Amino acid sequence: MIAQIWQYVLAGIAAGAIYALIAAGFVLIYQVTGMINFAQGEFAMIGAMTASALATGGMPVFEASAIAVVAASAAGALCYLLAIRPARAATGVTLIFITLGLDVALRGLGLLVWGTNPLSLPAFTGGASVNVLGGVLSPQTLWVLLTDVLVFAALYLFFRHTYAGTAVRAAVANPPIASTFGIPLRTFAFWSFVAAAAIGGLGGVVVAPITSATYDMGLTLGLAGFVAAVLGGLDSLPGALVGGFVLGIIEKLAGGLISTGWEQGVGFLILVLVLVLRPQGLLGRAVRRA
Amino acid sequence: MSAIAAATTTLEVRGVTMRFGGVVAVDDVTFSARTAEVLGVMGPNGAGKTTLFNVISGVQRPTSGEVTLGAARLTGRRVEDVAALGVTRTFQTPVMFWGLTVRESVEVALAAREFGGTYPPAPWRELVRCGFGTAGRRREDTALRERADTILAGAGIAAMADRATESLAFGEERLLELARALAASPAVLLLDEPLSGLNPDEIEAVLASIRAARASGVAVLLVEHAVGELLAVADRVVVLDHGRKIAEGTPQAVAVDPLVIDAYIGDALE
Secondary structure, X not given: XXXXXXXXXXXXXXXXXXXXXXXXXXXXXXXXXXXOOOOHHHHHHHHHHHHHHHHHOOOOHHHHHHHHHHHHHHHHHHHHHHHHHHHOOOOHHHHHHHHHHHHHHHHHHHHHHHOOOOEOOOOOOOOOOEEEOOEEEOHHHHHHHHHHHHHHHHXXXXXXXXXXXXXXXXXXXXXXXXXXXXXXXXXXXHHHHHHHHHHHHHHHHHHHHXXXXXXXXXXXXXXXXXXHHHHHOXXXXXXXXXXXXXXXXXXXXXXXXXXXXXXXXXXXXXHHHHHHHOOOOOOOOOOOOO | XXXXXXXXXXXXXXXXXXXXXXXXXXXXXEEEEEOOEEEEEEOOOOOOHHHXXXXXXOOOOOOEEEEEEOOEEOOOOOHHHHHHOOEEEOOXXXXXXXXXXXXXHHHHHHHHHHOOXXXXXXXXXXXXXXXXXXXXXXXXXXXXXXXXXXXXXXXOOHHHOOOEHHHOOHHHHHHXXXXXXXXXXXXXXXXXXXXXXXXXXXXXXXXXXXXXXXXXXXXXXXXXXXXXXXXXXXXXXXXXXXXXXXXXXXXXXXXXXXHHHHHHXXXXXX
């Protein structure tokens, strides 16, 4: 039983590693612009589908992956420039509906370009599964975990050790005052979309060998990433990391120990519980309006 | 700046009127501020001082009249564009960048000015901060950090450089807000009651910062209820009452002006 639970936990870590990347995108955009981008999961879809389609066409996996991340970033840039920026005077609810529309539109675009058949992407490296205290992790899961480490380390370095990162934090703390110091809020909003899309696209690329890629994979990933972000705290990048793993582990435990139906549903139970009991999430700050 | 830069007119407020519905908050006010001077702006509560600051900094657009800085017309520009032209202000209640340390708050203002608001602008500067870069570039980066430390020392808050802004007491927030404003190298500095709520040591620190800013050529506009301190530090004073300018002159002249005394006593009796 213990061994089985441990295997569920490992499976949860594997799933959570992806959720953390999607959640990081939610948090980045939320912090910088104050909006929730429900199209976040589609960036992962674009990454996964582009890489898989290119690899299926014969391109080496790493080249295909690099192009896929660029494609996802470009999608993020276009979303901002064509849909968000023209509506910058709109209220929060309107912007949320715009991102829901973007989500549907990008999924539709995926359907048009790649069709309904799942595409597969070869694992980055072969080799046997890794034994972790009696449980197993696939080599590709290790790639996903490595991606988490690199992405979150890069984000940490950016926010803590660069002028631009400090300026973003100032802009997050108080946009109007930050702008009076010449900190360009709109430029930051644009780059937050590009960065969130790049991270989402990278997430899609590294998970594609595990789950295979479909045009509608973004919906589930996006919802899981959103739940993970809310769970960890929408304004906290460490929260996105923690929230992703906690959600992944709870899902797999619920799916394994109760029934597989719970694996999909438990996330929404968590969402409701967090919003009622601890709206700021595990690591987020209580809302403070000065 | 030096003695060569004799005081020249920099900020001009011409015929500014601000109406809110039937209320005239500022009524046809005209005055100018010169470089390297402290211009006190006095007046009883509701005289229109803060509204005037809002008009100068671009937060509110005047009903009529205009504000210019040198050759540039400020009226009609957005707040951030007015700021970019060199007008920086502080608020009655200090506004902090929560999440940044004291030093970071000053560095971010310095860097924003230095990089001209073009983020992400200077990748090599960032690389230096992350531990890479040539010796020359490292020196440049060190210079910016040293300027930040000099500004903190000048504001009397060097000891709290590494503290989180959330942990500051009210008076410390005021000192940091002023230091941050100075880090933006303003041509015109608008200070809205910078002494209120401060202890005597903090008041001394703020007054020293104001004098230092003046010495470096900044035109300081000072709204302050502590009349004694205001008259002591100001070179000239403009007095507002019910939105109108009722006096302008040296602190000595204004202090004995019957109209001014009336306004203050009248206010006290109301």
